[in-house]
Amino acid sequence: MIEAPTITPPDAAMPRGKALRRGLAANPLLTVGGALVLLIVFVAIVAPLIVPFPGDAGTATHPFEVLKAPSAAHWFGTDNVGRDLFSRVLFGARVSPVIAMIVLVIACLVGVPLGVAAGFLGGWVDELIMRVTDVFLAFPPLLLALALAAVLPASLTSVTIAIAAVWWPWYVRLIRGQAASVTGRPYVEACRALGLSRMRIIFRHILPNSITPVLVQVSLDVGGVILTASALSFLGLGAQDPVPDWGLMVSSGQSYFTPDWWMVTFPGLAILLTAFAFNLLGDGLRDLLDPKRSLLP
Amino acid sequence: MTAEPELTAGRDLTAGRDLTAGRDLTAGRDLTGTPPLLQISNLTVRFGPVRAVDGVSLDVAAGPFGLGLVGESGSGKSTIGRAILRLVRTSGGSIKFAGEDIGSLRGAALKAYRRHAQIVFQDPDNSLDPRMLIGATIAEVLRAHHVVPRTAITERVAALLAEAGLDPAFAQRYPHQLSGGQRQRVAIARALGVQPRLLVLDEPTSALDVRTQAHILKLVARLRSEHKLSYLLITHNFGVVSELCEQTAVLYLGKIAEIGDTKVLLRAAAHPYTVALRSAVPEVDIAGRRSRIVLPGDPPDAANPPSGCVFHPRCPLAVDRCRTEVPVLRDAGPGHQVACHRAEDVLAGAEMPTRRRPPAIERPEAAASSELS
Amino acid sequence: MTGLARLAISDLEVSFGSRQVVSIADLRLDNAEILGLAGESGSGKSMTTLAVLGLAHTVGATVSGSITLDGQELTGLPQESLRDFRGRRIAAIFQSPSTAFNPVYRVGSIVTKALRLHGATKSEASDRAAEAMRQVLLSPDLMRRYPSQLSGGQLQRVAIALAVALRAEILLADEPTSALDVTVQAEVLDLLRDLRASIGMSILFISHDLAVVAELCDRVAVMREGLILEQGPASQVLSAPAHPYTAELLESVPKLASTT
Numbered sequence: 001m002i003e004a005p006t007i008t009p010p011d012a013a014m015p016r017g018k019a020l021r022r023g024l025a026a027n028p029l030l031t032v033g034g035a036l037v038l039l040i041v042f043v044a045i046v047a048p049l050i051v052p053f054p055g056d057a058g059t060a061t062h063p064f065e066v067l068k069a070p071s072a073a074h075w076f077g078t079d080n081v082g083r084d085l086f087s088r089v090l091f092g093a094r095v096s097p098v099i100a101m102i103v104l105v106i107a108c109l110v111g112v113p114l115g116v117a118a119g120f121l122g123g124w125v126d127e128l129i130m131r132v133t134d135v136f137l138a139f140p141p142l143l144l145a146l147a148l149a150a151v152l153p154a155s156l157t158s159v160t161i162a163i164a165a166v167w168w169p170w171y172v173r174l175i176r177g178q179a180a181s182v183t184g185r186p187y188v189e190a191c192r193a194l195g196l197s198r199m200r201i202i203f204r205h206i207l208p209n210s211i212t213p214v215l216v217q218v219s220l221d222v223g224g225v226i227l228t229a230s231a232l233s234f235l236g237l238g239a240q241d242p243v244p245d246w247g248l249m250v251s252s253g254q255s256y257f258t259p260d261w262w263m264v265t266f267p268g269l270a271i272l273l274t275a276f277a278f279n280l281l282g283d284g285l286r287d288l289l290d291p292k293r294s295l296l297p
Numbered sequence: 298m299t300a301e302p303e304l305t306a307g308r309d310l311t312a313g314r315d316l317t318a319g320r321d322l323t324a325g326r327d328l329t330g331t332p333p334l335l336q337i338s339n340l341t342v343r344f345g346p347v348r349a350v351d352g353v354s355l356d357v358a359a360g361p362f363g364l365g366l367v368g369e370s371g372s373g374k375s376t377i378g379r380a381i382l383r384l385v386r387t388s389g390g391s392i393k394f395a396g397e398d399i400g401s402l403r404g405a406a407l408k409a410y411r412r413h414a415q416i417v418f419q420d421p422d423n424s425l426d427p428r429m430l431i432g433a434t435i436a437e438v439l440r441a442h443h444v445v446p447r448t449a450i451t452e453r454v455a456a457l458l459a460e461a462g463l464d465p466a467f468a469q470r471y472p473h474q475l476s477g478g479q480r481q482r483v484a485i486a487r488a489l490g491v492q493p494r495l496l497v498l499d500e501p502t503s504a505l506d507v508r509t510q511a512h513i514l515k516l517v518a519r520l521r522s523e524h525k526l527s528y529l530l531i532t533h534n535f536g537v538v539s540e541l542c543e544q545t546a547v548l549y550l551g552k553i554a555e556i557g558d559t560k561v562l563l564r565a566a567a568h569p570y571t572v573a574l575r576s577a578v579p580e581v582d583i584a585g586r587r588s589r590i591v592l593p594g595d596p597p598d599a600a601n602p603p604s605g606c607v608f609h610p611r612c613p614l615a616v617d618r619c620r621t622e623v624p625v626l627r628d629a630g631p632g633h634q635v636a637c638h639r640a641e642d643v644l645a646g647a648e649m650p651t652r653r654r655p656p657a658i659e660r661p662e663a664a665a666s667s668e669l670s
Numbered sequence: 671m672t673g674l675a676r677l678a679i680s681d682l683e684v685s686f687g688s689r690q691v692v693s694i695a696d697l698r699l700d701n702a703e704i705l706g707l708a709g710e711s712g713s714g715k716s717m718t719t720l721a722v723l724g725l726a727h728t729v730g731a732t733v734s735g736s737i738t739l740d741g742q743e744l745t746g747l748p749q750e751s752l753r754d755f756r757g758r759r760i761a762a763i764f765q766s767p768s769t770a771f772n773p774v775y776r777v778g779s780i781v782t783k784a785l786r787l788h789g790a791t792k793s794e795a796s797d798r799a800a801e802a803m804r805q806v807l808l809s810p811d812l813m814r815r816y817p818s819q820l821s822g823g824q825l826q827r828v829a830i831a832l833a834v835a836l837r838a839e840i841l842l843a844d845e846p847t848s849a850l851d852v853t854v855q856a857e858v859l860d861l862l863r864d865l866r867a868s869i870g871m872s873i874l875f876i877s878h879d880l881a882v883v884a885e886l887c888d889r890v891a892v893m894r895e896g897l898i899l900e901q902g903p904a905s906q907v908l909s910a911p912a913h914p915y916t917a918e919l920l921e922s923v924p925k926l927a928s929t930t
Contacts, residue, residue: 195411
């Protein structure tokens with residue numbers, strides 16, 4: 001009475017390369033998003049080698065080249081102290097996205113374990129964690145970050161810490177709900193009945209099944225963190241000139257916007273592109289991780 | 298029992314369908330000497346103010362043996378199954394496995410117990426992790442309990458799947474690629490991985506198509522004889538226990554209404570609820586179609602149980618005594634116990650109305666609670 | 671089969687693109703008859719229900735063939751006209767009563783709202799709703815409850831009350847008792863029989879459980895992979911099945927062995 005499987009399996013013998021291409025073809029979001037992110041990373045790495053005016057990303061100033069419109073010599077024009085904007089924007093890929101990544105990694109490293117613990121264990125642990133989280137959430141994020149940044153010496157590191165400190169509570173709340181819901185599912189109860197240890201249940205069952213909203217949120221937050229960092233920089237609490245932080249460039253370019261639009265526009269577009277790329281990547285990852293939708297075995 | 302005779306008219310029920318092929322399951326076994334594998338004594342489980350299980354005592358003999366636990370929503374049957382697996386906290390009474398109290402087990406001892414007793418849940422759609430391959434799900438259990446050395450795991454997974462009637466290639470599939478019946482087989486294969494002596498089957502076929510139900514039940518019968526398995530078969534359908542369980546207990550609102558030899562309960566029940574439950578099972582028997590006994594109302598709210606006998610508001614034979622006095626389990630024959638004041642009348646064939654007395658319009662009582670069993 | 675059939679299906683084909691899931695040559699529901707459509711999951715029985723209700727397109731399926739209600743052709747009618755039919759001429763109840771009701775509304779208001787949508791005045795609606803509740807043996811006081819406060823059996827009866835209130839004379843019941851306890855199931859089946867006797871309701875009863883079909887239905891059609899394998903009077907089909915699949919379904923019903 002042995003039943004053979006009635007569904008045709010994805011070809012188990014397919015070579016990895018072909019399987020990968022198949023998977024990517026079925027997942028355009030992942031492909032495009034992934035490609036863009038890789039592009040940004042690539043730019044960040046090779047910036048010093050390819051930009052026409054590497055010094056402009058640092059302390060160089062050119063008083064005679066101030067506020068030149070985009071041209072063949074300066075593709076993105078120059079800023080208020082004559083620095084080549086193209087060089088600065090490309091160098092910015094080494095700054096803003098990196099801050100965003102560090103902030104979000106910290107937020108996850110703190111927020112996810114707390115959220116999973118709260119959701120899985122329930123009871124007083126849940127209460128305790130959620131009440132502490134609520135306290136942090138009660139503060140307007142920008143004000144809290146401001147307060148923290150004001151206490152710390154003005155620098156990129158301070159901005160990173162300040163924003164991370166404000167960002168983690170959202171992840172606790174986000175994953176706690178998922179974790180609690182997954183904990184209640186029959187297969188988790190089955191794991192308990194089968195004698196699996198709590199650690200094993202958490203890492204092999206709860207976490208993989210509740211992490212997806214966090215991944216999506218992370219991808220959405222990249223743009224948000226960059227903007228928050230720029231606000232803090234604008235207020236003088238974070239990156240200081242001449243660091244080529246996109247947010248700082250947008251902030252300082254504001255007053256020159258009419259008629260010298262390029263100071264704001266190009267860094268702004270860079271932020272947009274980065275946020276968009278991570279967004280797509282996030283969506284693609286979500287689909288990839290859902291066994292019901294993915295074609296990868 | 299005036300309602301019963303037509304059932305057996307002209308039908309040899311043992312021909313070809315009785316899984317025990319006409320054998321008396323208890324013949325030749327001296328059950329009085331051997332200690333039961335599982336002993337539940339006066340078990341009580343409370344969820345807040347609600348007594349989901351209220352003073353239940355049951356024994357499950359060593360295998361091969363099947364105990365049926367029949368009841369509807371709110372009867373506490375699933376809670377008992379979970380309590381046996383230490384998945385809910387009990388509020389009173391004890392559960393002993395092979396003589397040892399399982400309530401006090403901790404850590405490694407508790408984990409060891411989980412090799413002896415396992416459970417298959419009702420919902421095949423959600424009892425497997427959707428993100429794990431079938432093979433990985435089963436392997437996880439084998440690994441956690443060190444059932445076989447690492448190198449032998451793949452082979453054992455294949456063997457378990459085959460035992461449950463599935464091609465080993467299923468190990469490379471995800472749960473959503475399987476049908477409900479196949480998923481249930483995987484759940485059974487997984488439970489068998491630890492080689493348990495006792496298996497709790499919680500409504501294993503309720504969510505399945507009728508042919509799949511039959512296949513799963515046949516599988517249970519085969520495993521029973523191959524592994525000398527003991528099992529507790531929890532269901533709301535009497536038809537399911539009749540072929541697989543030597544003994545059956547009928548539960549109502551957390552208490553045992555009647556318990557005894559399955560065949561006796563089917564043929565000569567002593568509790569009106571058992572009779573009604575039996576009569577409610579749809580049968581294909583056209584020629585001798587008899588009228589159903591229809592019980593008025595729905596199972597009551599467990600947070601607000603009726604006084605006296607909890608069944609009295611729906612009971613066709615209720616008298617004043619039933620409203621005030623809680624019936625205790627008493628003997629109604631060898632190995633047969635019943636908790637009913639009017640058991641003698643039931644056994645003597647008291648008439649139970651087959652239609653509602655002038656349609657009793659259902660009044661709202663306290664808000665119906667969600668399923669507790 | 672005398673007189674005009676209440677519901678007549680002929681040459682019905684329901685497909686998802688090139689994949690055909692239903693192919694019924696001939697199926698009729700006569701007046702005050704309970705017709706059983708027996709089949710397992712994947713047999714196409716639920717798609718048939720959706721096709722009859724004109725809702726197959728909502729799941730992306732295409733329908734061809736003829737479905738007539740009291741002689742009137744339903745296929746090809748625009749949605750506005752079909753809305754008139756749904757609920758009022760032909761009602762449906764489904765398997766999961768707890769998910770069939772919007773949890774934020776009291777059950778009574780769901781019934782009265784449906785009545786008002788089909789033209790009743792406020793007071794008419796409330797009277798008819800109360801009367802329908804009594805017909806399904808539920809106290810009208812229960813109308814004030816939210817779905818979460820009623821049991822599965824009660825909810826299923828409210829669903830039937832909705833059909834009764836709208837004076838639907840044809841009821842499509844898709845596995846209405848599969849999710850219910852066995853004694854509650856017996857009650858609901860009893861109720862359906864009563865409705866047929868008292869108001870002459872014609873019922874298309876769909877189920878995978880042949881025993882339930884045997885209990886309730888006058889005629890039976892057995893469906894598998896979109897095709898009707900056999901149909902006829904219940905007593906005939908179920909005691910002497912012509913098709914081996916029917917025999918297999920019958921064989922699978924748990925038998926209550928009750929002799930020594």
